[in-house]
Amino acid sequence: MRELGIGLIGTGFMGKTHALAFGAVRAVMGNVPTPRLELLCDTPLEKASQMAEQFGFTRATDDWESLVTDPQVDIVSITTPNHLHREMALAAIAAGKHVYCEKPLSLTVDQAQEMADAAAKAGVKTLVGYNYIKNPAFTHAQALIAEGAIGDIVHFRGWVDEDYQADPDLAWTWRAKISDAGLGALGDLGCHLVSMAYGIVGPIDSLIADMQTIHKTRHLADGSGLAEVENEDTASALVRFKNGAQGSLSTSRSAWGRKNRLTWEVHGTKGMICFDQERMNELQLYRNEGPVDTQGFTTILTGPAHEPYGAFCPAQGHQLGFNDLKIIEAAAFLRDIGGGTAAHPNFTDALEFERVIHAIASSAQSGARVTI
Numbered sequence: 001m002r003e004l005g006i007g008l009i010g011t012g013f014m015g016k017t018h019a020l021a022f023g024a025v026r027a028v029m030g031n032v033p034t035p036r037l038e039l040l041c042d043t044p045l046e047k048a049s050q051m052a053e054q055f056g057f058t059r060a061t062d063d064w065e066s067l068v069t070d071p072q073v074d075i076v077s078i079t080t081p082n083h084l085h086r087e088m089a090l091a092a093i094a095a096g097k098h099v100y101c102e103k104p105l106s107l108t109v110d111q112a113q114e115m116a117d118a119a120a121k122a123g124v125k126t127l128v129g130y131n132y133i134k135n136p137a138f139t140h141a142q143a144l145i146a147e148g149a150i151g152d153i154v155h156f157r158g159w160v161d162e163d164y165q166a167d168p169d170l171a172w173t174w175r176a177k178i179s180d181a182g183l184g185a186l187g188d189l190g191c192h193l194v195s196m197a198y199g200i201v202g203p204i205d206s207l208i209a210d211m212q213t214i215h216k217t218r219h220l221a222d223g224s225g226l227a228e229v230e231n232e233d234t235a236s237a238l239v240r241f242k243n244g245a246q247g248s249l250s251t252s253r254s255a256w257g258r259k260n261r262l263t264w265e266v267h268g269t270k271g272m273i274c275f276d277q278e279r280m281n282e283l284q285l286y287r288n289e290g291p292v293d294t295q296g297f298t299t300i301l302t303g304p305a306h307e308p309y310g311a312f313c314p315a316q317g318h319q320l321g322f323n324d325l326k327i328i329e330a331a332a333f334l335r336d337i338g339g340g341t342a343a344h345p346n347f348t349d350a351l352e353f354e355r356v357i358h359a360i361a362s363s364a365q366s367g368a369r370v371t372i
């Protein structure tokens, strides 16, 4: 297959992960279509040019509209703040490009639906950056559940905590503004937990929730006064899955000490499995079998037996990292575009995750149980 030209918009936290992933994916995986780092966009142009040189892109621009219509670009990667995703994705889809977009898809369910509809109608491939479900530890947990290792699933409890908004003295940023960020902790963090709950238990049927904004105002960085924090710092929901299992989901961006505590445990009729993203190369498995005095948790360290770990490293327990998840994600997308297995979550799948975070916000505001 011919090479696929990459057009990347944004060079921040996620922009770098996409650039690293497309730069390394052929060397790591081998059997994927070859990405060509074609065009990089950021503003101002000097920044775009400097980062293009650093990341290894051929050209740079400060005009994303010219990037999405560039004839040398086949895949548009969108790693800009949330409020820009919709406009950029719709323009890329209209130009017939495949789109790899960071989560959340957009600010509202209606906007995300519009994006999913446009992609389906145009027949282009899409992928959304729910990278944690690409972890070999996660896919191994799915395999264990599918083979019946813990019996029938009855209960899922998960939470995702960070402390990047815990300090009351931090300055106000766009992340606190609904028209720029959309939801707060739910849109930033909670949606990742939902993607994992879906992968472990399945779709959520209904929920009842609560949420709070702990720090209601923050000082402006220029010292000109205070601005309102419009979205939530914490949220919690009691959920009922479509298969009858029950669960709870909780998130905070103001949880001192927690750096990326995306963690869950799933209980079955024969055992349980625990995962914690701060120890992302491990699973804890408990099985109710054997003599009672030998029962206990098994720590499973990921290794070459858990694909595609072996593509990175031939030895168990040597550990993958966050950026490696993006390489796995990029490989899935390139294979899909090249005619291989469909990559997930596409825009339609991501819309289902994001319905849940908006349902949590809606239930918290109304006080009523919400059916998804």
Ligand SMILES: NC(=O)c1ccc[n+]([C@@H]2O[C@H](COP(=O)([O-])OP(=O)(O)OC[C@H]3O[C@@H](n4cnc5c(N)ncnc54)[C@H](O)[C@@H]3O)[C@@H](O)[C@H]2O)c1
Pocket (backbone or CB within 6 Å): 009, 010, 011, 012, 013, 014, 015, 041, 042, 043, 062, 064, 079, 080, 081, 082, 084, 102, 103, 104, 129, 130, 131, 187, 188
């Ligand atoms: N998948 C994950 O685990 C994960 C983690 C962090 C962030 N994210 C998501 O990634 C997105 C970006 O977050 P981030 O932390 O990388 O932000 P960031 O602020 O580090 O980077 C954003 C980049 O977009 C650029 N940009 C802004 N407006 C632009 C425009 N008009 N044209 C071109 N470039 C423009 C900025 O200059 C910056 O380089 C968000 O949607 C966020 O939710 C996902």
